[in-house]
Amino acid sequence: MPPALTSSVWNRRSWLSAAAGVAGTTALPTSAWRQLAAANEAKQAPGWIDAHVHVWPALTNAFPLAKDFGPEVVQPSSFAPDELFSHCRPCGVDRIVLIQMNFFGFDNSYMLDAIARHPGVFSGVAVIDHEQRDLNQTMKRMHEKGVRGYRLYATADNVKSWQASKGIEAMFRTGAELGQAMCMLSDPEAIDGIEQLCSRHPQTAVVIDHFSRIGMRTSPTEEQLKTLCRLARHPKVYVKTSAFYALGKKLPPYTDLIPMIRRLLDAFGSERLMWASDCPYQVEAPHTYEASIALIRDRLDNLSDEDRQNLLRKTAERVFF
Numbered sequence: 396m397p398p399a400l401t402s403s404v405w406n407r408r409s410w411l412s413a414a415a416g417v418a419g420t421t422a423l424p425t426s427a428w429r430q431l432a433a434a435n436e437a438k439q440a441p442g443w444i445d446a447h448v449h450v451w452p453a454l455t456n457a458f459p460l461a462k463d464f465g466p467e468v469v470q471p472s473s474f475a476p477d478e479l480f481s482h483c484r485p486c487g488v489d490r491i492v493l494i495q496m497n498f499f500g501f502d503n504s505y506m507l508d509a510i511a512r513h514p515g516v517f518s519g520v521a522v523i524d525h526e527q528r529d530l531n532q533t534m535k536r537m538h539e540k541g542v543r544g545y546r547l548y549a550t551a552d553n554v555k556s557w558q559a560s561k562g563i564e565a566m567f568r569t570g571a572e573l574g575q576a577m578c579m580l581s582d583p584e585a586i587d588g589i590e591q592l593c594s595r596h597p598q599t600a601v602v603i604d605h606f607s608r609i610g611m612r613t614s615p616t617e618e619q620l621k622t623l624c625r626l627a628r629h630p631k632v633y634v635k636t637s638a639f640y641a642l643g644k645k646l647p648p649y650t651d652l653i654p655m656i657r658r659l660l661d662a663f664g665s666e667r668l669m670w671a672s673d674c675p676y677q678v679e680a681p682h683t684y685e686a687s688i689a690l691i692r693d694r695l696d697n698l699s700d701e702d703r704q705n706l707l708r709k710t711a712e713r714v715f716f
């Protein structure tokens with residue numbers, strides 16, 4: 396095969412026209428060339444997107460923990476991009492949304508550095524102080540560095556206090572202007588309060604992490620699922636089907652979560668759902684990266700190819716890339 400045919404810059408059209416030209420001069424039947432062209436196209440299709448991963452450095456003076464956090468919260472002791480790639484690339488995942496952890500306070504520098512070092516691979520969800528004075532400027536600066544969302548710790552109490560917070564108000568407004576999502580690590584009890592914010596800010600994208608953690612502490616209840624699905628009436632609300640290691644039976648192959656995924660598919664449609672692993676937690680034994688992506692890729696009967704593309708790539712691409 397000529398070297399050009401293996402080049403990654405070859406697109407489908409050049410492949411087909413070259414294939415047609417060369418086919419005329421060789422004995423290879425047209426169908427074989429078509430097959431080769433299709434295989435080449437598949438190889439060049441963008442890979443899957445993991446919408447939620449944390450990376451962090453080993454603890455050093457360069458990255459001190461925020462006060463209130465001791466070294467015991469940092470488990471594993473580090474999780475660098477190269478380690479992440481060793482898990483996700485064999486599964487065909489080539490873009491990842493990085494989520495800043497709270498134990499470095501408002502210091503997002505390690506994550507921002509990872510985004511800069513790997514152009515086109517990462518998008519970021521940062522943790523910032525919504526009470527700060529120059530919130531708008533901070534959000535613009537973050538946007539320039541590849542930040543497409545902010546992490547908010549949506550406990551029932553926090554969400555209650557946010558209803559009257561000028562900082563949260565400004566954050567939602569600026570998020571809508573800049574195309575940055577409000578990403579909620581929420582408890583089921585916080586969903587009603589989140590809905591009030593969604594009603595006031597219909598232009599702001601809101602992403603609910605990990606099924607709003609329904610099924611983390613107790614089995615999912617019908618009431619909790621109904622409450623989460625009610626958020627679907629707000630067109631800019633998205634849900635991550637993620638963190639399988641932490642929900643339900645908490646055991647691979649996680650098929651006990653399928654009814655919950657089906658409920659969300661019915662309520663939101665796949666175009667508002669996105670798969671995510673929640674590494675590094677998803678790669679602690681007995682959990683594996685492959686087991687997480689396989690639940691969506693292989694184990695949902697009758698999932699259309701379009702739904703699969705949405706869950707594993709397109710929804711996250713629209714919101715975060």
Ligand SMILES: [Zn+2]
Pocket residue numbers: 447449494673
């Ligand atoms: Zn997480």
